[in-house]
Amino acid sequence: MAISSPFVVVVGVDGSTESQAALDWGIQEAKLRNGQVIVLASWHYPYVTDAAGQAWDYAGFERDAQTILNDELERVADQGVPVTGRLVEGNAAAALVEASREADLLIVGSRGLGGFTGMLLGSVSSQLAHHARCPLLIIRTGDES
Template sequence: MMEVGAVFRIVVGVDGSDSSLTALDWALEEARLRSGQVHVVAAWHYPVIGDAAGKAEDHEAFGEDARHAHTEALRRASGPGVAVTGEVTEGHPAEVLLKAAAGADLLVVGSRGHGGFAGMLLDSVSGHAVHHAHCPVLVVRAGAGAGP
């Protein structure tokens, strides 16, 4: 139960996918209804797979993609009625989101981001969040509608 006068804090993960943008829209609407705030988190992790360690410019491309997704999400979130903050952090997205959601009232993630394998019900980030977050987690499907 929230303390009297406390602000309802929602953390939402974005990666530019349709699912994450639908999650952002849902979080913004819920924050408007609760006079809350939204913290937009974009995380990136450079995969090291066998011999595909890549080059420095490949590494930077992952960070650039995350910063671009974050900038677009903040642009989408701008407007009256909801306080919006954000961060772009290098690290495994699931771990970054869990850290950002410490003390939050709700964590909202898309059901499938840019990194999932076809056929999985929940990608690794949303599944990890559901099982390990210390706050309620809402997993939103793209096309599920923006309203709570």
């Protein structure tokens, strides 16, 4: 008898309303398909230095991403679906493309916490639309400004 692997949903989170909606959708999709959810948060060192010469709190970038991941995992605990978290150092789009290699479905919000609030798609979701290695679902909540 062949044993099939569970349906794997990977969801990118960044603390935005859209990423929370993406995770909620991912939980429901995994329930319908008897699957599991991998919640991925990423962080990276900034590419520029502070103009005032202030030292960056590099540990803060990782700590903030870990807090977002922990908060989201706690928010969806006990939903009847196996949920695991992954904290990845590096570019969010690259980390999600890599994670999509093992996924049956990748879900992200239409845009995150970046500064260009009027855009329909953020840079990460736009890159994933071109490079994801599995089906991609981009969630738009309508709450965007």
